[in-house]
Amino acid sequence: MRTHTSGELRLENKDQVVTLCGWVNAQRDHGGLVFIDLRDRYGMTQVVFDPDNGAEMLNLARSLRNEDVIEATGKVVPRGEKLVNPKLATGQIEIVVSKLTVLNRSKTPPFLPGSTEIANEEIRLKHRYLDLRRPQLQEAMIFRHKFSKLVRDYFDKNGFLDIETPMLGRSTPEGARDYLVPSRVHEGAFYALPQSPQIYKQMLMVAGFDRYMQIARCFRDEDLRADRQPEFTQIDVEMAFVKMEDILGMIDGLVAYVMKEMRGIDHPLPLPRMSYRDAAERFGSDKPDLRFGMELKCLGEVAARCGFGVFQTTIQNGGRVRGICAVGGAPKYSRKVIDELTEFVKTYGAQGLAFFRVNETGLDSPIAKFFSEEDQQAIIAKFEAKPGDIIFCVADKQKVTSAALAALRNRLGKELQLYDPKQMHFSWLLDFPLFNWNEEDKRWDAEHHPFCDPVTEDVPFFETDPGQIRAQSYDMIINGYEAASGSVRIHDPVVQQKVFDLLGIKEEEAEARFGFLLDALRYGAPPHAGVALGLDRWVMLFLGNDNIRDVIAFPKTQKAADMLTGAPAPVDDRQLRDLHIKVNTPK
RNA sequence: GGAACGGUAGUGUAAUGGAAGCACAUCGGUUUAUCAGACCGAAAGCAGAGGUUCAAGUCCUCUCCGUUCCUCCA
Numbered sequence: 001m002r003t004h005t006s007g008e009l010r011l012e013n014k015d016q017v018v019t020l021c022g023w024v025n026a027q028r029d030h031g032g033l034v035f036i037d038l039r040d041r042y043g044m045t046q047v048v049f050d051p052d053n054g055a056e057m058l059n060l061a062r063s064l065r066n067e068d069v070i071e072a073t074g075k076v077v078p079r080g081e082k083l084v085n086p087k088l089a090t091g092q093i094e095i096v097v098s099k100l101t102v103l104n105r106s107k108t109p110p111f112l113p114g115s116t117e118i119a120n121e122e123i124r125l126k127h128r129y130l131d132l133r134r135p136q137l138q139e140a141m142i143f144r145h146k147f148s149k150l151v152r153d154y155f156d157k158n159g160f161l162d163i164e165t166p167m168l169g170r171s172t173p174e175g176a177r178d179y180l181v182p183s184r185v186h187e188g189a190f191y192a193l194p195q196s197p198q199i200y201k202q203m204l205m206v207a208g209f210d211r212y213m214q215i216a217r218c219f220r221d222e223d224l225r226a227d228r229q230p231e232f233t234q235i236d237v238e239m240a241f242v243k244m245e246d247i248l249g250m251i252d253g254l255v256a257y258v259m260k261e262m263r264g265i266d267h268p269l270p271l272p273r274m275s276y277r278d279a280a281e282r283f284g285s286d287k288p289d290l291r292f293g294m295e296l297k298c299l300g301e302v303a304a305r306c307g308f309g310v311f312q313t314t315i316q317n318g319g320r321v322r323g324i325c326a327v328g329g330a331p332k333y334s335r336k337v338i339d340e341l342t343e344f345v346k347t348y349g350a351q352g353l354a355f356f357r358v359n360e361t362g363l364d365s366p367i368a369k370f371f372s373e374e375d376q377q378a379i380i381a382k383f384e385a386k387p388g389d390i391i392f393c394v395a396d397k398q399k400v401t402s403a404a405l406a407a408l409r410n411r412l413g414k415e416l417q418l419y420d421p422k423q424m425h426f427s428w429l430l431d432f433p434l435f436n437w438n439e440e441d442k443r444w445d446a447e448h449h450p451f452c453d454p455v456t457e458d459v460p461f462f463e464t465d466p467g468q469i470r471a472q473s474y475d476m477i478i479n480g481y482e483a484a485s486g487s488v489r490i491h492d493p494v495v496q497q498k499v500f501d502l503l504g505i506k507e508e509e510a511e512a513r514f515g516f517l518l519d520a521l522r523y524g525a526p527p528h529a530g531v532a533l534g535l536d537r538w539v540m541l542f543l544g545n546d547n548i549r550d551v552i553a554f555p556k557t558q559k560a561a562d563m564l565t566g567a568p569a570p571v572d573d574r575q576l577r578d579l580h581i582k583v584n585t586p587k
Numbered sequence: 588g589g590a591a592c593g594g595u596a597g598u599g600u601a602a603u604g605g606a607a608g609c610a611c612a613u614c615g616g617u618u619u620a621u622c623a624g625a626c627c628g629a630a631a632g633c634a635g636a637g638g639u640u641c642a643a644g645u646c647c648u649c650u651c652c653g654u655u656c657c658u659c660c661a
């Protein structure tokens with residue numbers, strides 16, 4: 001139907017007769033003359049209706065409304081010097097229309113895709129097809145496509161095979177809750193949608209496909225967040241005959257490739273690495289935003305000997321007093337704002353938030369009087385603080401100081417604009433502990449999953465100090481988000497048995513839960529390792545968004561509902577009967 | 588399982604417990620150079636239920652919906 005798109009005509013196309021199709025972004029009726037901004041995903045072009053080309057067509061043009069779909073044929077005409085619109089890529093020209101066809105009318109839309117004001121998200125999701133007409137979402141979808149293609153190209157060049165794995169699998173009650181699918185044929189039995197293709201990709205390694213990748217949909221029935229959807233897309237990778245370094249190097253290469261293709265940047269390699277322990281101590285987080293400093297410092301000795309009761313008792317009870325220093329923050333954080341910050345850290349379990357403004361002579365704070373001159377100077381030295389800075393401290397159990405200060409650090413970093421929001425900072429976090437002591441249940445839990453290979457030299461700790469054992473696992477952190485996660489898998493049955501023993505998983509239980517995987521690993525499994533990258537998050541971060549819904553065409557609300565289709569919804573009794581299901585909802 | 592914030596014409600956004608206003612969109616009209624068109628006019632609204640009060644969009648309780656966070660997400 002069309003000869004060109006609405007984004008491509010320029011001065012060089014002068015005098016050509018062209019046909020454009022698209023949506024009416026705006027109509028300007030000047031009585032004798034009508035202008036239409038015609039929009040498609042490529043851009044916008046002004047088309048003009050002149051009364052010289054017939055009153056009938058002019059009246060038709062006057063009847064056009066926002067989001068009507070039209071086909072317009074006419075001549076490309078340069079605009080007069082004063083009539084050029086510099087805001088449009090096509091602003092040098094316009095189309096003087098000789099033939100107008102209304103392809104379809106639109107109901108009055110609830111909101112205008114071309115408007116600068118953005119409707120409430122609930123409305124946008126209800127009419128997602130209109131929301132997706134907005135240039136911002138169009139760009140997001142286009143970027144997402146390009147990114148996925150680059151990823152596939154990269155792995156293809158490196159000899160990876162794209163192999164699909166099933167959506168209907170078996171529920172393995174570990175980790176997140178499964179989405180279940182009832183079987184019609186097998187009465188009372190259920191499939192589960194995959195939380196990840198983990199088990200299948202390991203089997204593909206056993207099968208000899210030593211380089212596998214897939215852009216895979218994953219499902220987890222857990223609470224949603226700004227960066228978390230119940231179904232999401234993962235770039236799933238597994239390699240055989242490799243060590244951890246090989247995986248890290250392969251993904252380093254992907255980062256460099258994507259940065260080069262997307263941004264024209266030669267990203268230096270290898271990507272920086274940090275140990276879990278370092279990250280916990282310096283940033284209180286296993287996914288620190290490394291675009292800025294503001295590291296956590298420990299006030300241990302000073303807190304123990306100062307006269308401030310809260311600090312003293314915290315130390316006596318085995319807790320910690322830690323803090324961060326906001327450079328130049330003293331004038332920006334008034335008492336009122338600090339009260340807000342206090343409420344903020346309380347949501348992370350902190351009891352309160354101590355603060356010290358740094359001045360020429362020492363510390364200015366309601367609790368400064370509890371600190372001797374030397375201790376005040378010691379604090380200033382610890383934070384390398386200068387007059388005008390403000391120091392915030394939290395006294396609590398180690399875990400709480402970490403959570404509260406890490407969240408506060410992220411907030412302050414953003415508020416104080418300590419980084420360029422367009423910057424992408426990639427790093428690896430390594431040396432995770434293999435096991436976590438679960439204080440409540442008095443037992444060891446797997447930090448990652450029970451198939452994660454321990455660092456070889458740490459294996460003797462199984463008998464002495466399991467908490468010391470490091471895992472051969474790795475997370476990629478981008479701008480404070482966990483953007484990828486993976487591990488070397490256990491292929492040695494002896495090591496696997498040690499892990500199961502420590503986790504208290506009995507042989508029968510292991511066989512019942514993952515017997516099919518364990519069995520596969522017994523038939524000549526090569527050493528293998530893999531990683532999974534969160535595609536939605538990568539796209540979100542590249543686009544500088546802070547909400548994953550903005551890079552997913554049809555996302556779900558926080559209650560995992562689809563506003564567009566009304567899913568989830570009740571089904572016919574007939575369907576339930578076929579599936580041997582009786583619904584029993586409490587009143 | 589919990590916390591915070593929010594829901595006002597189609598959309599966005601106002602309104603000390605005392606007359607629900609503005610902008611865009613919509614409908615009718617005028618306008619030959621606009622591009623956030625201009626101008627004249629019209630129509631259109633307090634999420635639902637209950638309560639407090641002389642009086643409730645505003646205060647209270649519950650329900651529904653949305654957002655953010657905690658728990659959760661091996």
